[in-house]
Amino acid sequence: MADTGWPGCAKSLKGVILDMCGVLYDxxxxxxxxxxxxxxxxxxxxxxxxxLRFCTNETQASRETFVAKLQRLGFDISVSEVFSPAPAAVAVLKDRCLRPHLLVYDGLLPEFDSVDKTNPNCVVIGDAAEKFSYQNLNDAFRVLIGLEKPVLFSLGQGRYYKETDGLKLDVGVYMKALEYACDLKAEVIGKPSPTFFQSVLNDMGLQPHEALMIGDDLVNDVGGAQHCGMKGVQVRTGKYRPSDEKHPTVTADGTCGQPGSGCGHDPQSEALSTP
Amino acid sequence: MADTGWPGCAKSLKGVILDMCGVLYDxxxxxxxxxxxxxxxxxxxxxxxxxLRFCTNETQASRETFVAKLQRLGFDISVSEVFSPAPAAVAVLKDRCLRPHLLVYDGLLPEFDSVDKTNPNCVVIGDAAEKFSYQNLNDAFRVLIGLEKPVLFSLGQGRYYKETDGLKLDVGVYMKALEYACDLKAEVIGKPSPTFFQSVLNDMGLQPHEALMIGDDLVNDVGGAQHCGMKGVQVRTGKYRPSDEKHPTVTADGTCGQPGSGCGHDPQSEALSTP
Structure with a gap:
């Protein structure tokens, strides 16, 4: 692992935040x-x-379903340790009296059970994957373009992620599509929103310099955490690409993984044992 | 019609270029x-x-099929008078030895019959409408992300257009989606590309100041034509919206149509008879 910043970080470190998809599992x-x-x-x-906390932009399943899956994969993890965008979005919607038109994966719908969805005055999009059909995106567009002050919430702004059969387009791509269609700027809920990271720090009772974020997404995990004053480490798994190490604006405090990188063969154990 | 610039324009006017969808028909x-x-x-x-020439970003049908439709609607029009992006794209692809992965409407495929599509080294998207499924967009994304120097051509960059059952997302929305996913800038073929407008002027043998563009799309028709030195008039039909008349960067040389606007009841006849 590159040792930039590590000695200072290791001394004060009191908490670790782990991204999940691409870090814990594919x-x-x-x-x-x-x-x-x-x-x-x-x-x-x-x-x-x-x-330890887990921080994910996962929006294809409710936290209950999602955590059950991780448990089946062998992880020691519970719902109360997991932070995801949908519950944060529900809080914002209720606070601002907004009624969403939802374009999300079916598995996420239960998270929005308590929200009034009649006569929508905003749109919420998540990683809807196959539900991002032309028809569904057009329906969301028509809701937005019909509003005097269109409001679009995007649960994350990722470009793509890796599944076992290859790279898949993430919600950020469709956020940009609707932003352009309606000439508006979406409000991002989830990583890299500082509000979202801060809610995890608050739960741990830690200051930013006492926490370390580990993720596979250079911009949203590493850059987002650094923007909040945390250290950010990237693992060479998931959506990691070699060009990340020459990124023009984000430089990880450490990068872990893969043979030949000088970092050993086991990025995950290595990233987590260094501090 | 607003008379800004009209006296000067009318004297030198030798040619008119008409947009089609939203101007001639819905x-x-x-x-x-x-x-x-x-x-x-x-x-x-x-x-x-x-x-007179017709200039369209229509990419759902070959010119032959498209012109036959317009003839059935009663228009006196022939294929040689119509300029559309697909033939322009074919010329660019051949010139640069590029082999496209096509994400276009089935009806447009015949325009690309003469192009080598094996082992693609670029992506071309048109107004694919329902073919813009998650799967198809992901396939195009995977081609691009797998190229050392990804090249994306977009046949137009429109946000949306009007069909008889409401507004529909246009190709520009999906262009922005892929631009964000792959961190690249697409090359637009069609309006408002100056190369495209110039090819129409060349065909008429006219200078820009001798020609007038009439369209429903303020940015791509009117702004695009003005950028080339032509006059641009917007009709209050198709995708026209009242906010166009307060647009921050594009001001039409004239706007035509609809009761109460002081322009009479027949935007099309009015726009075309004023010069």
């Missing part, structure tokens, strides 16, 4: 597959003095 | 419907001393 058919070393890494962290 | 089920006054307006223009 999604795909069925439950997907755990990434080599990740189950053990979580186990080690739980046995350490460090606090 | 698309929709079957052939769509001719807009009131437009068949007669084209007839008047053809009887005048002015040259």
């Amino acid at each position: 999604s795909g058919e069925g439950d997907g597959v755990a990434i080599h070393g990740s189950v053990e890494a979580v186990k080690k962290l739980k046995a350490s003095d460090l606090q | 698309s929709g089920e079957g052939d769509g419907v001719a807009i009131h006054g437009s068949v007669e307006a084209v007839k008047k223009l053809k009887a005048s001393d002015l040259q």
Whole structure:
């Protein structure tokens, strides 16, 4: 691992925040597959003095369903440790008396059960995947273009993620599509929103410099955490691409993984054992 | 009609370029419907001393099929008078030895019959409408992200257009989606590309100041034509919206149509008879 910033970080470190998809597991058919070393890494962290939280932009399933899947993959994890965009969105909708038109994966709908969805005055999009049909995107567009002050919430702004059968377009791509169609700027709920990271820090009772974020998404995980004053480490799994290490605006505090990188063979154990 | 610039324009005017969808007709089920006054307006223009060309970003059908539809709607029009993006794209692809992955409407495929599509090294998108499924967009994304130097051509960059059953998302929305996903800038073929407008002027043998563009799309028709030195007039039909008349960067040289606007009841005849 590159040691930039590590000595200083390791001393004050009191908590670790882990991204999930691409770090703990690769999604795909069925439950997907755990990434080599990740189950053990979580186990080690739980046995350490460090606090641990999981922070995901996962919006294809409710937290209950999602956590059950991770448990089946062998992870020691509970719902109360997981932060995801949908509950944060529900809080914002209720606070601002907004009634959403939802363009989300069916599995996420239960998270919005308590929200009034009649006569929509905003649109919420998540990682709807196959539900991002032309018809569905057009329906969301028509709701927005018919509003005097269109409001679009995007649950994350990722470009793409990796499933077992290859890269898949993420919600950010459709956020940009609707932004252009309606000439508006979406409000992002989830990583890299500072509000979202701060809610995780608050739950741990930590200051930003006491926490470390580990993710596979350079911009949303690493850059987002750094923007909040945390350290950010990228793992060479999931959506990691070699060009990330020459990114024009975001430089990770550390990068872990893969043979030949000088970082050993097990990115997950390595990332988590270094501090 | 607002008379800004009209006296000067009318004196030197030698040619008129007409947008088609939203100006001559509204698309929709079957052939769509001719807009009131437009068949007669084209007839008047053809009887005048002015040259006439049709310039469309239509990419759902080959020119032959498209022109046959317009003829069924009553228009006096022939294929040689119509300029559309697909033939322009074919010329660019051949010139640069590019082999496209096509994400276009089935009806447009015949335009690309003469192009080598094996082992694609670029992507071309048109107004694919229902073919813009998640799967198809993801396939195009995977081609692009797998190329060392990804090249994306977009046949137009419109936000939306009007069909008889309401507004529909246009190709520009999906262009923005892929631009964001792959962190690239698409090359637009069609309006408002200056190369495209210039090819129409060349065909008429006219200088820009001798020609007038009439369209319903303020940015792509009016702004695009003005950018090339032509006059641009917007009709209050098709995708026209009242906010266009307060647009921050584009001001039409004239705006035509609808009761109460002081412009009479027949936008098409009016726009075409004023010069």
